[in-house]
Amino acid sequence: MGDVRKILVVTGTRREASALGGVVGLNVLAGGSDPAGLETRLLAAAQAGAAGIVSFGMGGALDPALRLGDWVIGQQVTGAVEARCDVPWAMALRSALPQARLGAVYADGRLIAGVADKQALHNTSGAIVADMESHIAARVAAQTGLPLAVLRCVSDEALSALPPAISVAMRSDGRIAPGAMLGSILGQPGQIAALVSTGLRFNRAYRVMARGAQAALLALR
Numbered sequence: 001m002g003d004v005r006k007i008l009v010v011t012g013t014r015r016e017a018s019a020l021g022g023v024v025g026l027n028v029l030a031g032g033s034d035p036a037g038l039e040t041r042l043l044a045a046a047q048a049g050a051a052g053i054v055s056f057g058m059g060g061a062l063d064p065a066l067r068l069g070d071w072v073i074g075q076q077v078t079g080a081v082e083a084r085c086d087v088p089w090a091m092a093l094r095s096a097l098p099q100a101r102l103g104a105v106y107a108d109g110r111l112i113a114g115v116a117d118k119q120a121l122h123n124t125s126g127a128i129v130a131d132m133e134s135h136i137a138a139r140v141a142a143q144t145g146l147p148l149a150v151l152r153c154v155s156d157e158a159l160s161a162l163p164p165a166i167s168v169a170m171r172s173d174g175r176i177a178p179g180a181m182l183g184s185i186l187g188q189p190g191q192i193a194a195l196v197s198t199g200l201r202f203n204r205a206y207r208v209m210a211r212g213a214q215a216a217l218l219a220l221r
Contacts, residue, residue: 005051
């Protein structure tokens with residue numbers, strides 16, 4: 001903390017990245033649906049010099065006790081990579097967000113959409129939340145010796161399934177893919193009500209995330 005080098009922030013969508021707009025000292029990389037490209041860009045940025053790596057954005061709850069808009073601070077990453085998060089950084093985030101839960105974060109690149117899948121992962125891994133980028137952040141942090149932090153805001157609860165269109169909602173650059181979503185809806189029109197509900201809930205969680213994100217990331221500087 002206090003390092004003049006930039007903190008590298010990894011997220012999924014451009015919208016998640018926009019929650020950190022204006023914060024000096026951050027280099028925010030939105031991965032979109034191109035995990036290999038994200039890892040290449042992140043590794044290059046880390047090797048050029050950085051203060052550390054933060055996996056940030058929305059996450060799907062695996063623990064049924066988590067509610068929409070709850071914050072989770074990672075103590076470790078599990079899934080495709082097994083890695084410990086930096087303790088001083090986790091404690092700094094906790095000081096900015098004292099209501100946040102500490103726990104393990106699951107990531108292997110998949111969107112964990114089904115209730116049964118969420119329950120199974122929670123039972124087998126012990127993780128309380130899942131996202132699609134933390135394994136990449138953890139892998140690059142391990143390769144470069146940089147501290148790792150994970151900060152996620154719950155956008156869908158453990159007992160809520162995500163409709164199929166969500167799995168194709170991201171373009172490779174992190175923007176929304178309306179054409180792909182429309183194709184999914186036309187193929188499975190019965191998901192429309194669930195998709196609308198998911199969108200409304202995501203917006204509620206995003207507002208919570210946007211209110212706390214900047215102060216939390218500033219705590220790492």
